Amino acid sequence: MIRAGYLPGIADDAVGWQTLSFDRGGPALEIAVPDLAAGQIGSLCGNVRQAARDRLKTLPVARIADIVDRAVARLLDRKDPYRQQMEELLPVVTGYDAEMVRLGLTEYLKTFRKPQLTRFLAEDFPNPSCLDGFQPLAKGGFARAHGPDCLLHVWAGNVPGLPLWSLVSGLLVKAGNIGKIPSAEPVFATLFARLLAEIEPDIADCFAVVWWKGGDAESEKSFLTQADTIIAYGGNESLAALRQNVPVTARFLAHGHKVSFGIVSKAALDTRKASETARKAAWDIVRYDQQGCYSPHMFFVERGGKVEPRNFARYVAGELAAFQHRFPNRALSIAEAGDVAAWRQAEEMKALGNAAAELMSDPDGAWSVVYDDSAGTLAPSGLNRTIRIAAIDRLDDAIPAIAPYKPFLQTVGVAAAPEDLFHISSRLGEAGVTRISAIGRMTAPEAGWHHDGRFSLLDLVTLTEIEQSAETAAENFAPYAD
């Protein structure tokens, strides 16, 4: 059986293993995940912390970026055994179409090459050398940024590769990293950690990939008490449960589940551009079956273009049908199918009594588009390629529709002319939106993006400042002082 996890300094047979089963309609797979005892958790975290101090923190940040770059280069090479394992295992584990996973991996990994990592650093640090040593400050004095000794990542979700964002951030700030793999996708982080260790054995003890059963309060507590900083992903309920056990002195960075949507202005709806916009909108829906926080739940479409919103909805339906041939949706469990069916049934009922609404749907339920003549409020989709498309008279009409969801908003895909783009973006920003992308790029954030509007690296570090007074005073004590 395949084993997941990466536990430097702990022998496999010293660990209890639990089995996760994956059966998504294709071949079934079992993966063993490590279930550490409290004592093992303590010593693992201690070792990682110590190794990070001894090794990672002595490397210049440019060197660390080099190491990550080399690992990512290996993963971009389709002949590389690690890449091949990912291509083999990720579709089986997640159920996503193999070709979609392959394309997604490449597109995603490209954003972690050396130039992008450098940009990533520059986004947060005017002078990234402050991670290596004291650097002069404009106000006077010097500052140096220190990453945490023990950074705990609690990853969630089944979108392949998501753990890479925070893990790379942790490495760049020279933290000791402990990452908890999600039960829905234990493969990516495991393989990345092993590859990193193979490429640079010197830092092989500076990170670990672990697992515990969601809701296992005892293990959770053991890990949380070891961490200086915690980055956690998940629903608000599980984040609230986690936060209860976070030591007061630790920093807790939570990324809750999010809602994203799109806005299409009439400028994007002339006969030629409308089908292109619809294809891109459909792509945002199809990518990872809307499981990402940046995946759209809804599109608001402005009236008055050559193509009216209802027809745009039909275009999107047509594109979803076409994508179904190229990238079929993943097989759903009966429970997931039940959720999608419940959403579709509810929409079906609304459409039956109402000529202003329309349900367009694949007979086998692979995708559904609901058209609604009135914007109403932002409403959730049933996920797994289900989308609501609502007509609005003016772009600004989307703003009241999203107002109730301020803390949950993330990405908005916008298709509009420059003036409109900046106008609506400023209103969206006030409403709580943190990322605006092109339609078709909603699920592919650019390198160095500010996830949920936060600083990926800056949020992790603590500054040590040498104030000018200390520097001036030091002059008095210099051997050359007069």
Place this chain on the structure above:
Amino acid sequence: MTQDEIVRALLDFIAADDASDDAFNEMALALFAYQTAHNEPYRKFCRQRGKTARTVKRWQDIPAVPISAFKDLTLSCCDPDDAERVFMTSGTTQGGVRGKSYHPTLAVYDASMIANFQHRFMEETPRIRMGILFPDETAMPNSSLAHYLALAKEHFGTEDSHYLLTGDGIDQVRLLTELALAETSGEPYALLGASYSFVHLMDEMAALGESAALPDGSRILDTGGFKGQSRELEPDEFYNRLSSFFGVPRESCINMYGMTELSTQFYDWGNAACPSVKSGPHWIRTRAVNPLTGQDVPKGEIGVLAHCDLAHFNIVSTILTEDAGVEVDHGFLLLGRADGAEAQGCSMAVAEFLKAAGG
């Protein structure tokens, strides 16, 4: 076909010993044609699903109406105002909106209930003394279960059968007297009622230190599960307790599975082992389906139960439940309510979204 012709055909169908696949299919398609012709919301629903009476050739392809639709749509071939009786769901979900089933006549419902109850609960016994743990029909005129139990009492209960539920709850004194009488007379006794009433009853008996050893041939019928009306018991615990409190062996404890959205009930052959295999008579058929595609799941795998009940002729015959189940030899296993999935991604799911909107 007219309504009268349908009713006559169904009464004959029910009265027959069995039905071939072809005969069932033919009747189901005739009903589908009747329902789409006389019931506009259902016709629209089917059209939206791309199905019409002309294109559907197998009963399995008749679009199944999700039971939640009974709350949104008026599903009736007759004018709802002309219905002899309207059965309503308890309205515990969806803000108290109740799903309705309109019956222009109860002739078919009653024939279905009587033939099936005799075969599955009474077996060789013509009549039995009954104690009923449920309100009567006057108290609950829109409850299909109240009507069902009234039929049971009228057609299969001895004259001294009683309702044991008053407005204040279980009539404890009456009940204990009934049990004691049964014990001394040696005549078999039957207790029938909602599953949760049995839980309350046994709790009260436990508090009083009471139990009974009902004579051989006694039996128990429970139905409906616990529905948040009592604490939840695992099936094994529930039937063990029934057996020890009333002295009725588990194989004589029958569970009936019925719904307001049906005119026919399912039974098991006792609950010596749980989950028990449920099955219905020849005028109802059940499939375990993927709720999204409507296709059968492979035999032995969990699906959502869809029933085609010919007796539910005025409303819709084919419904999609919210119950998870598995098809097995000679019937199906009922596995409780089909639960939603835990969110796998980091996008918000509907339930979470609604919670967020609610504050």
